[in-house]
Amino acid sequence: MRIELNFKSGVPTYLQIVEQVKYAAASGVLRAGEGLPSIRILAERLRINRNTVAKAYTELERQGAIEVIQGKGAFVTDKASPLRKSVRDSLITETIDAVLVQAHHLQISQDELLEIFQQRLEKFTPVTPKSEENHE
Amino acid sequence: MRIELNFKSGVPTYLQIVEQVKYAAASGVLRAGEGLPSIRILAERLRINRNTVAKAYTELERQGAIEVIQGKGAFVTDKASPLRKSVRDSLITETIDAVLVQAHHLQISQDELLEIFQQRLEKFTPVTPKSEENHE
Amino acid sequence: MRIELNFKSGVPTYLQIVEQVKYAAASGVLRAGEGLPSIRILAERLRINRNTVAKAYTELERQGAIEVIQGKGAFVTDKASPLRKSVRDSLITETIDAVLVQAHHLQISQDELLEIFQQRLEKFTPVTPKSEENHE
Amino acid sequence: MRIELNFKSGVPTYLQIVEQVKYAAASGVLRAGEGLPSIRILAERLRINRNTVAKAYTELERQGAIEVIQGKGAFVTDKASPLRKSVRDSLITETIDAVLVQAHHLQISQDELLEIFQQRLEKFTPVTPKSEENHE
DNA sequence: GTGGTCTAGACCACC
């Protein structure tokens, strides 16, 4: 479970954690019953305040994505059913559109943009995709 | 000058304006000396409070991208020389990488992602690439 | 009619004019029927925008202290009956109290304060009560 | 530390706070290192919004009169050396002169004014001049 | 008509 924070974006830190955990859980990267890092550990790893991680976990629990058990840790619930393909597509589409808008404002041509995208896509393979579960 | 806001993203409204204006100015969509819509007008068009637009303009002025003149309006500075290609590329690369991370969390395969990206790219053509989009 | 503006005080410029004219009128320094300087002249003398003077005059007219006659000028109305002594006293008392609070915060002793007050009082007789009040 | 607000004066609330704290700090009523009431507490006590107090504290920090520490509170700087007597005198003189101008406009005679002033001076003694007023 | 300022409420990050 890898979490990337962007402090310049203006998106609340705790929400970035919530979304990334939620997506990972919903897509199968995190499986039901699997444990999340403790608040203390994750806070250290991300170099942020423990309260912020705690807030993220509280929100995740409120949404039913994880379950926090006193003294044992936080675990992914089975409620976090995999997202349907259509939902996942609409989520990623929204983010892609942000790229298109920015490229437009930067006057980057479509051809050029596609080229850059493909370059990044190739480089972005830090982990080999072992389990290829394609839930529907 | 077209500005697209995303209220769900968590990115402060005024920053979205700042970035889009800055990119437009820096990329040549807005030319030096050209006037921006007045604070009131833009606020009305985007259906947000005047202060939010004012804050964006103040920030843009602080960054040297525009010049605000009492009673006359806001104008693009000539300082805002077009960004070098390398800078533009690094900006768009950062945004693209966010897409890749999210796709990874959503377990969307690279092939699938590329396909969706190309689909959106085709649909996203609000104006002809020849560019007459620079009058308000 | 002498008007002193204080731009650092935070009190709206137009209100400073309103109050000073009103007090002068109500206390007899300005008599009923007497003419006030034209908006243009007063604006020049105070080095402020004509609109600001206009706003002050509008407010004074709304309160019934003066009457503005198109093309002729602004005149003190007879409605502006002299304030009763009790009213004048309460007005000046409020201002005096501000002095006391400030002196307290500055840790100026009562004796010292009284001394300074008397000194200023003596020096503040730039004009003989007869009629020297009309030059800037 | 006692703060008196006057909402009718037109002077911005946050500036009234700034001045009173500054004078108190500069005159020794508040000593170096001493803590100010927290933003929330002071806002509650004065029955104004927290932001207004926050703005006052920010301005005080900008002027170097206090130091604000996240999560701990606001403290008087040791820089805030007591004002010289001459400075204090010029500050109070300015305020006194405002009284004289208003009295003039109200046609209050000098004798009468002095009498009122002395009356107020006698009544204005919230604490013994020996000063135990410096704890909250 | 133009931009600027003050006050307020809600939310965030941190100790």
Next chain:
DNA sequence: GTGGTCTAGACCACG
């Protein structure tokens, strides 16, 4: 608990 930020509404000064 602490301070900081973003959005909003009302008012002001100015051309």
